[in-house]
Structure formats: structure tokens, C-alpha cells
Amino acid sequence: MAPIARRLLAAVAITGTAALVLSGCADFSSGGSSTSTDSARTTVTAALVGEPSTLDPVFDTNLPTLNVFQNVFDQLTTIDADGAVQPGLATKWTHDEALTTWTFTLRSDAKFSDDSPVTADDVVYTYETAMKNPESNLGGYMTAIKSLEATDDTTVVFHLKAAYAPFDRQVTLVSILPKAIYEAEGAKAFGQKPVGSGPYEVVKWTHGDSITLKRNPDYWGDKGKYENVVLQFVPDETTRANSVQSGDIDVALLGPASVSTISSSDAAEVVDTKSNRVIYTGFNAKAEWLDDPDFRKAVSLAIDRKAISENLMSGTTEPASQLIASVTQGYDASIEPTEQDVTEAKRLVAASGYDGSTITLSYPTTTLPQIQQLAQSVQQYLEKVGIAVKLDGQEFSAFSANWFAAKFAGLYLYAFAPSALDADLPLEMLLKTGGQGYVSDPQIDALLSDELAESDETARDKDIADISKIVAAKTYYAPLVADTYTYGVTKGLDWTPRPNGMILFN
Amino acid sequence: MVRFIGSRLLRTVITIFAVLTFAFILARLTGDPVRLMLPDQATDDQVQAMRHTLGLDRPIVVQYLLFLADAARGDLGDSIRQGQSAFGLVLERLPNTLELAVTSFVLGFVIAVALTIIAETTGNRRLRSAMLWLATIRQAIPPYLFGILLVLVFSVSLGLLPAIGRTSYASFVLPVATMATFEIALYLRLLMSSFDESRSLDYVRTARAKGASRARIVVRHMLPNALLPVITIAGINLGVLMGGTVVLEMVFNWPGLGRLIVQGVTDRDYPIVQAGVVLIALLFVVVNLVVDLLYAVLDPRVRLS
Numbered sequence: 001m002a003p004i005a006r007r008l009l010a011a012v013a014i015t016g017t018a019a020l021v022l023s024g025c026a027d028f029s030s031g032g033s034s035t036s037t038d039s040a041r042t043t044v045t046a047a048l049v050g051e052p053s054t055l056d057p058v059f060d061t062n063l064p065t066l067n068v069f070q071n072v073f074d075q076l077t078t079i080d081a082d083g084a085v086q087p088g089l090a091t092k093w094t095h096d097e098a099l100t101t102w103t104f105t106l107r108s109d110a111k112f113s114d115d116s117p118v119t120a121d122d123v124v125y126t127y128e129t130a131m132k133n134p135e136s137n138l139g140g141y142m143t144a145i146k147s148l149e150a151t152d153d154t155t156v157v158f159h160l161k162a163a164y165a166p167f168d169r170q171v172t173l174v175s176i177l178p179k180a181i182y183e184a185e186g187a188k189a190f191g192q193k194p195v196g197s198g199p200y201e202v203v204k205w206t207h208g209d210s211i212t213l214k215r216n217p218d219y220w221g222d223k224g225k226y227e228n229v230v231l232q233f234v235p236d237e238t239t240r241a242n243s244v245q246s247g248d249i250d251v252a253l254l255g256p257a258s259v260s261t262i263s264s265s266d267a268a269e270v271v272d273t274k275s276n277r278v279i280y281t282g283f284n285a286k287a288e289w290l291d292d293p294d295f296r297k298a299v300s301l302a303i304d305r306k307a308i309s310e311n312l313m314s315g316t317t318e319p320a321s322q323l324i325a326s327v328t329q330g331y332d333a334s335i336e337p338t339e340q341d342v343t344e345a346k347r348l349v350a351a352s353g354y355d356g357s358t359i360t361l362s363y364p365t366t367t368l369p370q371i372q373q374l375a376q377s378v379q380q381y382l383e384k385v386g387i388a389v390k391l392d393g394q395e396f397s398a399f400s401a402n403w404f405a406a407k408f409a410g411l412y413l414y415a416f417a418p419s420a421l422d423a424d425l426p427l428e429m430l431l432k433t434g435g436q437g438y439v440s441d442p443q444i445d446a447l448l449s450d451e452l453a454e455s456d457e458t459a460r461d462k463d464i465a466d467i468s469k470i471v472a473a474k475t476y477y478a479p480l481v482a483d484t485y486t487y488g489v490t491k492g493l494d495w496t497p498r499p500n501g502m503i504l505f506n
Numbered sequence: 507m508v509r510f511i512g513s514r515l516l517r518t519v520i521t522i523f524a525v526l527t528f529a530f531i532l533a534r535l536t537g538d539p540v541r542l543m544l545p546d547q548a549t550d551d552q553v554q555a556m557r558h559t560l561g562l563d564r565p566i567v568v569q570y571l572l573f574l575a576d577a578a579r580g581d582l583g584d585s586i587r588q589g590q591s592a593f594g595l596v597l598e599r600l601p602n603t604l605e606l607a608v609t610s611f612v613l614g615f616v617i618a619v620a621l622t623i624i625a626e627t628t629g630n631r632r633l634r635s636a637m638l639w640l641a642t643i644r645q646a647i648p649p650y651l652f653g654i655l656l657v658l659v660f661s662v663s664l665g666l667l668p669a670i671g672r673t674s675y676a677s678f679v680l681p682v683a684t685m686a687t688f689e690i691a692l693y694l695r696l697l698m699s700s701f702d703e704s705r706s707l708d709y710v711r712t713a714r715a716k717g718a719s720r721a722r723i724v725v726r727h728m729l730p731n732a733l734l735p736v737i738t739i740a741g742i743n744l745g746v747l748m749g750g751t752v753v754l755e756m757v758f759n760w761p762g763l764g765r766l767i768v769q770g771v772t773d774r775d776y777p778i779v780q781a782g783v784v785l786i787a788l789l790f791v792v793v794n795l796v797v798d799l800l801y802a803v804l805d806p807r808v809r810l811s
Contacts, residue, residue, distance in 0.1 A: 234759050245661075
């Protein structure tokens, strides 16, 4: 017996040593962020909430991936910290009166990081590659385009299927590829180590962990502030908050629950900016009771948006008056958020003849801040005015599929955050007859087509504001709160948040 | 012995088939990945085209048979999001998970044995019960909570160790400490109760009567017998550990297999989930097979039956 025990212990010890040796052989990634003072700081580490599936812009359009692309690639135009469109690769752009032909003039000093110049050919190649490939996710952003052509080395002309007023914003989502390199390497290889013309270059992608970038010293525009940028994938919110406090990460998106911890921390501070995201209550306007505008109005009046913003969301949101946020093109500041009015809500419920039957409130169980608590609050507010509500939390992908197919039983909670910071996409999707929503209003449909074909910005903003006013009057939706992007940031770090949620370092 | 091995192998094959079926059903029960992949503006035609290329428009039975046929050839499909071999992606992450699981297991096992020997040879009742209390308390705290507590103390407050990632040897300390303390508690309690049972057995009394020293009785006579039942548990537990690191990998943002599977579930990336579950099941089955065989070697009674 005794020798067996000894052999057993020896075996365990050998396995252990082997494991340690094995892990010793493995190379470590990123190398951790330095804790040097800001003037000498060369490396900054930021958290991405998810990992890209590929770094080929043609095939991944998720927000964390777009965030990498905005650091590594150029787009024809960009969105600045105030939400306005600014020149990118294109120095100027014009359109015809019908808004169907758009001409972009490219700068001549932009270079990919292999030193080859960015030409009109590269732009045409990028768009055509995405449009021709039915598997391209990026192609989803190009549904308005009929064709495009390079008329010379620095001019690209787009022909659209119909008038599309916010086209100069839409192109901010399309990263321009180097034609020669992309063709030579193929999509798969390019997707592992892409080459762009942006302020940073990709050094290394450690799967499951991080992407390391280094500054592009020859960038034509605002150069990178840091020599190295590490984008680390940290999906868990608590983990993000902890690692900002411990100094492992310098910039991380926070949830309402972590805000107070970070603001009392010695190592990190809270930095926020208004976001493009509005959380709203939607109605299946074809369901019983909810087809009555007065009943919908009662739902909207029952909810205390101030209390939700201040208490539940720890001040990270503010009451919303419309389906688009203040940073989004088309926002009308004159519309006021609905104030809670329990008496009026009760009166409207009574007047509707409501018989107390239960109304379902669907919501996604993840991806929105404090969503479970928010759903419960809405349920309680509605019960106070006499509306019986049953909660129906759905797993996110199931919820999202139901949203696209307009398959909710009654009420639902969701959010819209248009990356191009323009009102058209959310309003088209939520309000157009035959869209994914439940609204069918000829007046809104007419305003939507007007707005798309309106070349004068002021007139277009007025069309959009009129739509928002109809939504408020008929309570097609009950916008709840406008979100902020709230970050935990290492104290003293030189960094500005953006209203589209992108973490940029130039 | 041949029949013994043969029956265990057959059982292994059946288990893997069951796991494959289970993984397939589980992954398809909810959700369609296509809408999550495409931008909001994507048209219905684009959605249909994507569903077609992914084979999701075929009847579920056809999908299942194709899946089994491919699996039999060792092909578990390509990741929907990443377009690369799912099994390859899963294997790429395996070492990161193994190093956590095995290091925690070995440390936990060795320390538990050492502590038991100390407690038994000194015969100090207070030391013994203190150890058992600590072990019970540690087992009562879920790994998620314990991990976060360690992060709050050693990373956030003291700033001594990294809170996340796998960037240096220091990164191993907190996750391994979280898991290894749990392992120590588990084996400590098992070994001690094993010792309790054998203390009054004949061979121990004989050894004592012979005049053998306390240390000799504990190490040479009692320990080998006490270890036997622990081996079975250890085998199962090593498999559990492989899956159990999922929680740790989330807390410490460890780039391992578990986090990849969780991400796969969120993204509706069926092939990743299937490949991950199959790989963990394979490891579990193999470890148990080894334990069964080891047991047959160590305990003649198993061989005879």
C-alpha cells in the first residue's frame, strides 16, 4: 500500500509541475498598463464590452468592433464630440437638388500604414465589395446606394436609389479598405491584422483578451495621443468597474450600479457625455386597449421619469421627450418630457372602459441598464393607475427577433441608439407604415418621405420635429429616459467621450 | 481487464453521442443569430440570404443529421460569428482553462493532504476542528463572490495584484487562490472523514500495537486507504473544475474556454457552444476513464468484480 501512496503523490506532483511548466511556456499578452504619471504615459488601456468576430470591416458591424475600426481606419466623414459631421477622408461633399447624387472630394495626403495613398479607387472598392457580397454585414448600411464611381483619383460619386438627406452621416459607418492589400491577403487574413489609414495601427490581436494598437506617426489628421493603446475585452460590468479602480484599465464603460463606487474612488473618476440612446416604452397599437390613444396616454402619464432617472439610474439618464436624443440630428428642444400625472392617468383609464384585464410588458433581460428594475418600476407605476401588468422578460436575441417581427403582446421596453446620430433611421424603423413598429399614420409617412428629400437642414429638422410632436400627441411611443455614456476613467487621463459611444484616443 | 476497458470505452462513446444531441437541442432552443449579426437597416432579403448561407433555413431534422454526420468526421462546424473552425477556436482557448483548473487542483490536493497529515500526526483536536470550520465556511461561499472579495481586497484596496486578464504570473494568483481554496476545503473534509472511519479499523490497531510511531501510522498505513475514495471524487471534480472555471473566467476576465462558451451563448453562435460542450464532456469522460482504470490498478477488489 505504502509505495502506491507514494507513487500517487509523485504522479500528482509531476502533473502539477507539468502544468506550471506548460503555463510558463505560454506567452502573455498586452503586458498590463503602466502606472506612470500622465506626462510620461505611453500606454493607455480601454475596455471594450465585447470582442470583434473579425477585424474585416466588411463582416462585422457590432459597436465594439466599430470602435476598433474608428481607431484604425478612416471613413469619408466623421462625427465629432458634439455630434456634428466633420470631414474625414473627404474634405468636402456636395449633392444635387434631388439628393440622389452625392459627390465626395478626397484629401490627397491620406496614406495607409504601408505608405500607399488612399485613392477614390479604394473607396469604390470598399463600397462595392460590401454591396456585392450578400454575407456582408456592412452591406446593411448601404441599402440606399444604387451605384458609385471614381471620376478621378480624388473624386467619388454616389448614385442613390432615392433621396437620402443624412447620407453624409451614414458614410461615417463605412471604413475604407486598402484595395491592393485586401485583394492580395484575402478577407480572412486581413480580418486578423487589418491595414487602415487611421490614427492607430493594429499590432496584435490576442483572441479572448485584447487588441494592441500603436500610433500611426504619419496620420494626416489629429495624431494619436498615446504611443500604445490596448483595447481589452471585458464584457462583465462589475469586472470593468473593479479593474478601473485597480488601475488595470484606464477607460471603461460603467453601469448605473457602479457610478457611486467609482466617484468615491481615489484612483478613478466618472466622466460622462450625453448619448444617442433613448429608452422607450413601445405599444402594440393593434392589441386591445392599447389601440386607444387615450389609454396609451394614460400609460405615459403614469410613469415618473424623474424618479427613474435620479434614483434607479443614479443620475446617468434624464427624462426623454422624444424618440431621439439631444445629440441626434433632428432633436427638438421645445418638446417637453411628459410629467407624471396620476389623477389624469386614472381618469383616462376609467374613461377608456378598461376592464382590468392583464397587459403584458415585454423587455430584454440584458443589454439595457437596470432593465429588470426598470420593468418592475413601470409595472408598479401602471398598477397605481389601475392597469394590471404582467412582466415578460425575454432573453435578448429572442426579444430582438420579436422586435423586428413586431410580435409583442402588449407593452415593451427597448432602446434605440442610431450610430450615425441622425433621426431618420429610428423614426423610419419605429414609425413608418409597414416598418417593424405598430404605427400606421399617413401624416407621419408623408413627413418621413419629405424629410428624406429635404436638402435644407432647418426645413428637414422641422419635418422631424413635426413627427416627434405627432408621436407625443398620439402617444405612439412613450419615450422614457435619454441615456448617457458614463465611464470610469483613471484620474487625470487626457480623454474625451463621444456621443456615439466610441472610445477614441486622437 | 480487456472487458473492463471495453465496456468503459463503449460507455464513453454513448455518452459523447448523448452530449452531441443535447448540445444540438440546447443551442437551437432559443433565438436566431442572424438579426444579431446584421445592422438594423438590413433588408429582409439580406436576412434570408444570411440564413441560407448558414443553413438555418433547412428543417431542424436535416440540420441535426448533417450535424451528426459532420461530427462523426470530427468536424463541428465553423463559428457563425468568426467563420473559423469552432473546434479549433475552442481548442485554442483550452490551455488557458487547463492551466487554471490543473494548477488549482494540484495545489488544492497537495495542500489538503499536507494539512490532514499535520492535523492527524499532531493529534491536536482544536487545530483539526478549526481546519474543518474554515473548510466549511470556504465551501459555503460561492466562487463568484469569493473571487470578487479577493479582487476588492488585493486589487482595488491594496493594489497588489492585477484584477483581470492574463498578463503575467501575478495574474494567476487571485483566480488560482479562489479555486484552490475551494479544492483544499473539499479534499480536507473528505480526507478527514476518511481518516475518522479508518481510525478504529483492525490494521490501524495492529500497527499501533506493533509500536509504530504516530507519524508512521498516519503516512504509511492510514493515508493510502484514506486516499482511495478521494481519487474517485477527485476524478469527477477535475471534470467539474473544467466547467467550474466559467464563473472564474467571467470574474477575472480570463481568456479561457468558459468565457468563450458564455459569449457563444450570448451571440447565438451554436457551433462554438456545441464544440465547447463536447470538448468539456470529452475531457470529463477521459478523466473518469483514467480514474476508473487507476482505481482498478490501486484496488484489487475492483479488478476482480
